[in-house]
Structures are given as C-alpha cells and as structure tokens.
Amino acid sequence: MTDAPPPTSAGPGSPLPARALDTTAERPWPVRLLSAKIADYIDKMSPVWIEGQVVQLNRRPGAGMAFLTLRDTDADVSLPVAMYAKVLAGQTTPLAEGAHVVVHAKPTFWKGRGSFQMQADEVRALGLGDLLARIEHLKSILAAEGLFAAERKRPLPFLPRVVGLVCGRESKAEHDVVVNARARWPEVRFEIREVAVQGTAAVPQVSAAIAELDAREDVEVIVVARGGGAVEDLLPFSNETLVRAAAACRTPLVSAIGHETDSPLLDLVADFRASTPTDAAKRIVPDVAEERLRLRQARERMQRAVRGRLDREQHGLDAIRSRPVLAEPGSMIERRSDDVEQLARHGRSAFSAALLRAGAEVDRLRAQVRALSPASVLERGYAVVQVADGSVLRDAAQVASGDALRVRLTDGEVAATVD
CATH class of the missing domain: 1.20.5 (Single alpha-helices involved in coiled-coils or other helix-helix interfaces)
Known part of the structure; x- marks a missing residue:
C-alpha cells in the first residue's frame, strides 16, 4: 500500500503545479510531494535479476534484516540491497564479501529519508563452475573475433629503455619483476602503476593503468603482474572489459598473472605470457652478463677467424715465394x-x-x-725444218717443189727451197 496523496496546495487558494515542469521558484513542490511522486514511480518498476559482487555485508539479527552493497564487476557502480534475514539464511553456501551473486530484487524508495535501495527476495551465489563456464563462453567469443590470433602478437623489444609495470601495491610481484630485471640490466627504468589486482576495483584500475602506460611515448613494453592466487582471485583478469583493454593496447604487453597452471584470458590476448613475474623479468630485458659474455665470445671467434685467414694467406705467400722461379x-x-x-x-x-x-x-x-730439251738434240747436229706456216716438217709429202723452208740449227737458222 502507498500512503495517502499529499495535499495539492501550499495554502488556501494556492494550488500546486501538477507537473514538475510547471514548478517555479514562486510555486515549488514541497519535499513530501516530490518524495511521494518518486516513490509512486519507482513502485511501478518490475522486479529484476541483477548480477554483481558483494562488497559489504551487514547482518542485523535484531531487526531481522540484512544489508549488502552489490557492485558491478566491470565498473565503479554499486547499489544498496536489503533483504530479510530468512532470505540470507536460506543460502546453502554462507554468503560472504567478495562473492559473485545474482539477486532477484525490486527497486524501493523510502520517502521518510529519501533513500533508494533494492529489496531482494532471492539470492543465488554463482559457484566456481558457473564462473568458469562464463569464462569459457567469453573465451570462445573473443577467439572468434581473432583477439587471440598469433598474427596479432607483437615481438618484445630487445632492450627497452622504459618498462611499464602494473601490479599490486607493495606486492611481491613488483619486487620480483623490478629486482630481477635490474639484476639483468641495471640501466632499465620502470614506470610503476600500483593498483588493485583483485576484487571489484581490479578491472577498472588495471584497465586504466594499461591505457595510461600505453599513451606514453617512452614506455616500450608493459608488464601486468600478480603473484598467482586462487581461481576466484584471478577472475578480474578474465573480465571482458580488461581483456579488451589489453587487446587495444598498442605497446607490447606481457602477462605475468599467475603460476604455470593458471590461465586467465589476459594470458591469451597478451603478446607474451610469462609463467611468473620472475619469468617476465627475464623476458623483457636481456642479461647484461650473458650479453657481454656473448660479445666476448663473438669477438674471440672473429679474432680467431681473422688470424686463421691471415695465417693461411701467409702460408700461401710463403709457398709461392719459395718456388725457384x-x-x-x-x-x-x-x-x-x-x-x-x-x-x-x-x-x-x-x-x-x-x-x-x-x-x-x-x-x-x-x-x-736439259735431257729432254730440243736444244740438246740440235747441239748434237740435228736440225728442225719448218714450212712457211711455222709447223715442223715431218713428211716430204707435205711440201712441193719450190716451197720455202726454214731450217733451225743449234746456232742460228738458214732458208732453203725445195727442188
């Protein structure tokens, strides 16, 4: 039941405005009227199932009531919730601060003190199995979007000048990362952001720290470190908001959340997963002693190679110079x-x-x-008789009486006539 409606006038002959829009400084609503209107409006709202994390829990056995603050797991938003003690007593698992729950409640407004709260008639604690099932479902969604793909992974810088570190306040994880990294490379500098690494404040604080370090030009790699813990303690690092914040980070990100067996979703989206904060320190900077040893070994190998080459060339020159030529x-x-x-x-x-x-x-x-020459024949006393046309006379029938002849001798010739 609701209380009887308040009077609609501030005094005789002075009716109150029917709507809030019509109120003025001269014709205001009294507090009781506004409070009644708010209560009426909220009373019309339907009951709703809501999910969150219990951050405060007060039991008042004398009043038969219990009061808790239900906080959003992704943002710094909370609601007060009231319930009868018998509702809380009906839980099979005792409800404690930090528990993830779903609550069936109806919004209520107390006019007397102007306070708002949720009146719960049922509370269900989310067990570890329910939370892990939700994480697996989220994992499949993010994997389908490609946030875990190997091609998205960026290589870590060989020698970062500045390392961004997101860790708990005065935590052992911070000590392990900083001490081991500086033992390997004393010149490395850290930009440390100490935040909540468990509880309802972890998601917004870690996400904000990652975004802040990512915006810095001098930070070349970011490490998110926590020294392990129970599965419930690591739930913020499987939160969708935080995982997407890490995926949006342009700076190479190293996840060093738990131990070897822990696998929050941040490990999958990070560019490199370190098994422990100490392992992260070993991955982000090289060991100066080891690098100097490698340089010394490389220098010695080069010197041996140069000396060997010079010796071979000198032997070749000596062999060539020793030749007799x-x-x-x-x-x-x-x-x-x-x-x-x-x-x-x-x-x-x-x-x-x-x-x-x-x-x-x-x-x-x-x-x-000479033996075959006609001249030799002529020298022996022979002669060559030729007729008028120069041909050699070989037959007497060739000439007639009175024909002129030419007789060639060894020395000269004579003319003759046929008788």
Whole structure:
C-alpha cells in the first residue's frame, strides 16, 4: 500500500503545479510531494535479476534484516540491497564479501529519508563452475573475433629503455619483476602503476593503468603482474572489459598473472605470457652478463677467424715465394734463353738442310729438262725444218717443189727451197 496523496496546495487558494515542469521558484513542490511522486514511480518498476559482487555485508539479527552493497564487476557502480534475514539464511553456501551473486530484487524508495535501495527476495551465489563456464563462453567469443590470433602478437623489444609495470601495491610481484630485471640490466627504468589486482576495483584500475602506460611515448613494453592466487582471485583478469583493454593496447604487453597452471584470458590476448613475474623479468630485458659474455665470445671467434685467414694467406705467400722461379727469377729467363738458342740452331739446321734438298732437286730437274730439251738434240747436229706456216716438217709429202723452208740449227737458222 502507498500512503495517502499529499495535499495539492501550499495554502488556501494556492494550488500546486501538477507537473514538475510547471514548478517555479514562486510555486515549488514541497519535499513530501516530490518524495511521494518518486516513490509512486519507482513502485511501478518490475522486479529484476541483477548480477554483481558483494562488497559489504551487514547482518542485523535484531531487526531481522540484512544489508549488502552489490557492485558491478566491470565498473565503479554499486547499489544498496536489503533483504530479510530468512532470505540470507536460506543460502546453502554462507554468503560472504567478495562473492559473485545474482539477486532477484525490486527497486524501493523510502520517502521518510529519501533513500533508494533494492529489496531482494532471492539470492543465488554463482559457484566456481558457473564462473568458469562464463569464462569459457567469453573465451570462445573473443577467439572468434581473432583477439587471440598469433598474427596479432607483437615481438618484445630487445632492450627497452622504459618498462611499464602494473601490479599490486607493495606486492611481491613488483619486487620480483623490478629486482630481477635490474639484476639483468641495471640501466632499465620502470614506470610503476600500483593498483588493485583483485576484487571489484581490479578491472577498472588495471584497465586504466594499461591505457595510461600505453599513451606514453617512452614506455616500450608493459608488464601486468600478480603473484598467482586462487581461481576466484584471478577472475578480474578474465573480465571482458580488461581483456579488451589489453587487446587495444598498442605497446607490447606481457602477462605475468599467475603460476604455470593458471590461465586467465589476459594470458591469451597478451603478446607474451610469462609463467611468473620472475619469468617476465627475464623476458623483457636481456642479461647484461650473458650479453657481454656473448660479445666476448663473438669477438674471440672473429679474432680467431681473422688470424686463421691471415695465417693461411701467409702460408700461401710463403709457398709461392719459395718456388725457384720467384727465389731466382733470372733462372727462368736463362732457361728460356737456352731454349730459344737451341730452337734457333735447330731452325737454322733445318733451313739449311731444306735448302740443300731443294738445290739438289732443282739440279735433278734441270738435268731432266736439259735431257729432254730440243736444244740438246740440235747441239748434237740435228736440225728442225719448218714450212712457211711455222709447223715442223715431218713428211716430204707435205711440201712441193719450190716451197720455202726454214731450217733451225743449234746456232742460228738458214732458208732453203725445195727442188
């Protein structure tokens, strides 16, 4: 039941405005009227199931009531919830601060003190199995969006100048990361953001710290570290808001949340997952002693390689210089000079022999030609008779009486006439 409506006038002959829009400084609503209107409006609202985390729980056995504050797991928003003690007593698992619950409640407004709260008639604690099932469902959604894809992973810088660190306040995780990293590389600098790493404040504070460090130009890698804990303590690092904030980070992100067996969703979206905060320290900076050792070993290998190459080239030069042709360069010229002289002698001998053979052949041919020459026949007293046309007379029938003849002798010729 609602209280009787308040009077609608501030005094005789002065009716109150029917709507809030019509109120003025001269014609205001009294507090009781506004409070009644708010109560009427809220009373029309239907009951609703809401989910959140219990951050405060007060039991008042004498009044038969219990009061709790229900806070959103993703944002800094909370609602007061009241319930009868018997509703709280009906829980199979005792309700405690930090529990995740769903509450069936109806909004109520107390006119006397102008306060708003939710009146609950049923409370259900979300068990670990329910929470893990929700995480698995969220995991499948984020995986389908490609937030866990390997091609999104960015390589960590080899030697970051500044490392952003998100961790708990005065936590061992902070000590493990900072001490081990500086032991490996003393010059590394840290931008540390100490935030809540469990509870309802963890999601907004960690998300804000990641965004703040990501906006800095000098921060080259960000580490989100927490030293393990119960599954319930690590739930904020599987929260969708925080995981999406990490996915939107442009700076390479290292997740060092739990131990080897822990696997919050932040591990999957991060560019690198470290098994522990100490492992994260080893991953983000190199070991200066190890790097110096490698440089020294590399320098020694290069020196050995250069010395070996110089020794091989020197041995080659020594082998070449030890050859007789380089030890006594004139000996090669002398041997070649002797060869040239010998070849010249052979050439002259061969040429002389060829000339002798050619002269003998010429003499032989000359004797043959002379033996076959008509001149030789003429020298023995023979003559050659030619008729007027110059042909040789071989038959007497070729001429007639009175024909002129020409008689050639060894020395000269005579003219004759046929009788």
